[in-house]
Structure formats: C-alpha cells, structure tokens
Amino acid sequence: MLLSTYEVTEPVAELFQFHRGQDVFFMLMLVAFLMLFIRRYEWGVALATMLSFVVAWPLYLLISNTVLGIDINIESVILAVFCAITLVIAIGVFLGQISTIHYITAAVLFVPAYMFNEWFIFSFLDGVLDAGGSILVHMFAAYWGWGVILGLRNRKINDEPMKTSVHSVSFVWLASMLLLVLWPSFVTALLPPEEVLPAMFTCYMALVASALSTYLLSYILKKEIDPLVYTYAMLAGGVAIGATVNLVGPLTGWIIGFIAGLVSTWCFYYLHDWLNKTTGVLDTMGVHNLHGVPGIVGAVAAMVVAGAPLAQLWAILGTLVIGIVTGGITGLILKIFKEPKQLLDDSEAFDMTEARTPDSPLIHGEQHGGTAPA
Template sequence: MHFASDTLTHLHSAATTMNDQVAELFQYHRAQDVFFMLMLVAFLMMFIRRYEWGVALATLLVFATVFPLYILAYTTFFDAEINIELLIGAVFAAITLVIAIGVFLGHISTIAFLVVGVLFVPSYMFIEWFLFTALDGVLDAGGSILVHMFAAYWGWGVILGLRNKAVNDEPANTSVHSVSFVWLASMLLMVLWPSFVTALLPPEDVISGMANTYLAMVASVLVTYVILWALKRTIDPLVFTYAILAGGVAIGASVDLATPLQSWIIGLVGGGISTLSFLFLDGWLRKKTGVWDTMGVHNLHGVPGIIGGLAPIVLGLAGGAQAIAVVGTLVIGLVLGFIVGLILKVMPKPTKMLDDAEAFPAVEMRATDPA
C-alpha cells in the first residue's frame, strides 16, 4: 500500500510538471506571435513613400533598447527570474514604445531613438506599478490601457514637449507600394491579435479570448467600411486599414470577461469612434496644438484604448479603480512623455524629416528609382 501510494504521488507530480511545461510552451508560441506583431507594426507605419527604411530602423533600435533594459531592470533590481512571463512583459514594453514612436516618427533624428528607448523603460515600469500595484482591481488582460493608451498619450506628451513644428511642412506622399505595406501589416496583425491579448491568460481562457477578439475585429471592419462609405462614398485606404484594428485595441481590457455579443459591440464602438477620429478629430487636434501625430496613433490606439479601458465599467465588471486607471494613464502618459520631449528638444534636430535620407545614402540610391 505504501509503494502504491508513493507511485501515485510520483505520477501525480510528473503529470503536474508535464501540464506546467505544456502550458509554458503554449504561452511561448503566443509570445512569438507578439514578437512578430512588433515587427509588423513597423510595416503598418510605412505609408510615407520616402520614409520606409527609416521606420524599420527606428523600430529595430527601440526594440533593441527596451527589450534588454526591461529584463535587466527586473532581474537586477527586483530579483525577477527569467521566465516566459518576464519575456512577454519585455516584448509588451517594446511594442508599446514601437506604437508610441508612431506619434513622432520624423520629428527626431534616428540616433535619438536610442535615447527614447532608455527613457521609456522607467516610464513604462512606473505605469505598470501604478495600474497593477498602486491600484487594486484594474482589468486589463489584453493591454487596452497599459499598451495602447499609454503608448498614445506618452507619444503625445513627447510631441507636445518637443514641438518640432517644421515637420508639419514636410511632404508625406504615399504610393500604391507604400500603402500596400500597410494593407499587408493590418491583415496579418488581425490574424495574430488574439495571441497578443491572451498572452498572459491561462490556457482555459485562450479560446474564448480568441473568439471575442475576432468578433470585435470583424465588427470594426464592418463599421469602418459603412462609415467611410456613408460619409465619403469612397474608402480611404489608410483610414480603413488602421481603423479596422481598433476592435482589437478596444477588446483588450475585457477580452477574458465579455460575452460574444458584448465583444462584437465593443468592436463596433471602437472601430466607429476610431474612424470618426481619423476623419474629424485628427485635423482638429493638429490645428489646435500645432503638432502632428505622424501615424495617427491617437485615433487608433488612444481613443479606442479609452473605450476599451472603460468597457469593463459599462459591463458592470469593474468599479472606481478602473476609471482611475484610465484617467491616470492619460495624465501620467502625457506628463512623462512631455518630460522626454523637453529632453529631446535640446538634442540636434534631424537634417531631414520624413525621409530615409536622414539615415541612409538614399539620395544616391534613388537617383535611378522610377518611383
């Protein structure tokens, strides 16, 4: 009997270990999707005809800065262990900054992105602490607040502090080739989005989270098309390819809690508000502030992020802490970003803006370029 008992205990322990390993490997594959999404965000921002390599380079520079600094900070100062959750946290930090630099792409020189990466890490770690330690009961499994809202308002803080108005006069011409990058990135991001919003969820919640994410995103596709057709009788490819992702942004905070119908409605609202922001709010903000959100990050990530952050309150799933999280993230993002913008303001301005020639010998290489 003693032998049988020991055998059963050993088998149970082995099964538990195997289940833990399977769960970790399952999470590993979702994490790889998030790394892939980070690179796709660069392609999402390549719509300016002469500013494609520069966008890719800026993305790689901030990734190569933020990812190791985040890991080193937690392992060195907080005795964190290297595990899949830490790696996911690091790539979340990196993708947040990749989104944020979309606000001020072309506003700063390429080398300044290394400074941006270094200054961003403590900002991001502070907002993590604020949301999940200082506050109790904040719902944001898929990053509507932590990633999308913080990226948008930190980035806006940077351009408000930097105030490089000269970039407003630079041409931002597109081509079929450059906009095709955006189409490709948008459609692939849509496929991978469930991995992003469920990356930190337990395995039993992943399938429902996947369903909720796709329901929200296809709702964004429909509402974006209908609004553009109703108001313009044509489809602006940039507005469309951006706003169809707003459902994924908005569903993040409640991806593991909403019903399928609620998820679809969240996607409708997120996509609709994002589309209207591109059509009406974007130009108004540019006129009132005098600065230009190069990639329209506020319209895709900021406004839908607010909607996503508030959704758990509307659904009766969260209370005052959730509202404080949304308002606090907006304010903290603007303030911390503004400080970084002031620091960047004293650095040398880029010799060329919205042009690959700022970092590459592109002028010579394009001498025979028929585009």
C-alpha cells in the same frame, strides 16, 4: 511511474504561452510595416523600430531582474515585449520628428516611465481590468507619444508632404491584415490556458466588427474608402477588447469592436486635423486615433459590461497623466539635440543619392557579382 497531472500540463502550458509570445514579437515587427506608407520614409521607420526594440526589451528585463529581483521566465519575457511593442506604437506619434539615433534616448527614458505606469495600474490600484492591454499598452503608447510631441514642439513637420504610393500603402494593407490574424495571441498572452480559446473567439469577433463598422462609416461619410484610414481603424476592435477579452462573450465583444471602429474612423477623419490645428503639433501616424481613443473606449467598456471597480477610472486618468507628463519630459530632453536635417525621409539616416537614381542597382535588382533572378 506515471507523471502527475501538474508535471504533464505545466510544461505544455508554458510551451503554448511561448508560442503566443513569439506571435507578439512578430506583431511588433509588423507594426513597423503598418507605418511604412510614406514612400520616401520606409527604411528609416524600420530602423527606428529596431532601435526601439533592441533597447527597450532587454532594458525592461534587466531592470526587472537586477533591480526588482524578478526571475526571467516566459512571463517576464512577454511582459518585456509588451513594453517594447508599446514603445514601437508610441514612436509612431513622433516618427520623422527626431534624428534616428535619438530613438535610443527615447527608449531609455520610456522604459522606466512604462514600468512606473505598470506598477500604478496593477500594484498601486486594486481590481483594474486590463488583461489585453487597452490601458497599459495602447493608451500609454498614445499619451506618452503625445507628451513627447508637446514637449518637442517640432512644428516643421506640419509643412512636410506625406506622399504615398500603391507600393508603400500595400505594406500597410499586408501588416494590418496579418496583425488582425495574430491579435488574439497578444491579448491572451498572459491568460491561463483555460481562458485562451474563449478569449480568442471574443477577440476575433471584436476585430471583424471594427473592420465592418470602419468600412460602413467611411462609406457613409465619404462615399469612398481611404485605404490608410481603413487599414488603421479596422484594428480598433482589437485595441478596445483588450480590457474585457477574458470577461465578455462573443456578442458583447462584437458590440465593443463595432463601437471602437466607428470611434476610430471618426477620429481619423475629424479629430486628427482638429488636434493638429489646436495644438500645432502633428501625430505623424495617427496613433491617438487607433490606440488612444479606442483604448479609452475599451477601458470604459470594462466598467459598463464587466463591473470594473472605481480603480478602473483611476487607471484611465492616471495613465493619461503619467503618459503625458513623462512623455513631455522626454520631449523636452529630445529638444536639446539638433533637429534632423531631413524630416520624414530615409536620407536622414541613409545615403539615398545612388539608391534613388534611375540607374541604381537597387532599382534594377543588380547584386554583387551579378543580377538578381527574375
């Protein structure tokens, strides 16, 4: 007896979605490498990422299943990793400004706030366009993170040096280039199979456009390329295209990406320092420049080129308010705890005394019982 078309295609579609979901998990880990540019603060960033992930991902699933009665399936698993990657992006705003153990507290407080914003956008409002997370993921990450630093008010971070090295910035180059390759999986993870390939083309068009416009504007403004600005802002097209990735063609996607790259680059060069001086707080990794503003660009683009209803505007404004308010509450709670003794330094969480000496086994590659291969 022949299987019906549904019985044949449904498992294949689910398996296809599973692999896109795996790519999103991989991207979450790559976000950590995107933030490893401070040469004395690499292990700490990786650990903060892991703590955020191992708390946020299962907590989202448990609340969905036990409180909301939602079955655990491939879609709920992907929704949970969306929540976790949003948190990992968000902690970039206040990385190094709290003790490592308190990222667990931040994650516990983040998940209900994220789920409330998710409900507001897709259940309370009707007709919001955001298949690839320009609002839900990128905007919320930036403004929840900014709420945290506004509540935390850890001004000491402004006096800490952020020294880099070729090695540390090379991590960022690698992560950025790999994220560019994987980004279509992220924005198409919840789309039906027939929409995936067209959306993939549109996503890549947006990404290559922002990689180009970032370079051109950097060259025009500075006559040289800042590797950190470039490796971050080149991804702005992927952030902005999320709201319309399944609704516009490659040319429109390219235009959205090109504009997003210009805006993100300008924010890194000018808005970042202005916000720091105006508010007195520091967005450690410049999350607002890559995720916040390009996220708004993408959300507004949905109104201009895809006919999004007025609900789109309410989603933008609501995400701003919900993010800043719930993030601010989180920052005030985190402020109760002791400030870390070392800011932007692995020694806050690890004993680095031996690791940083000239004769350290870590430097010379010695292993237990021998030496590492050449």
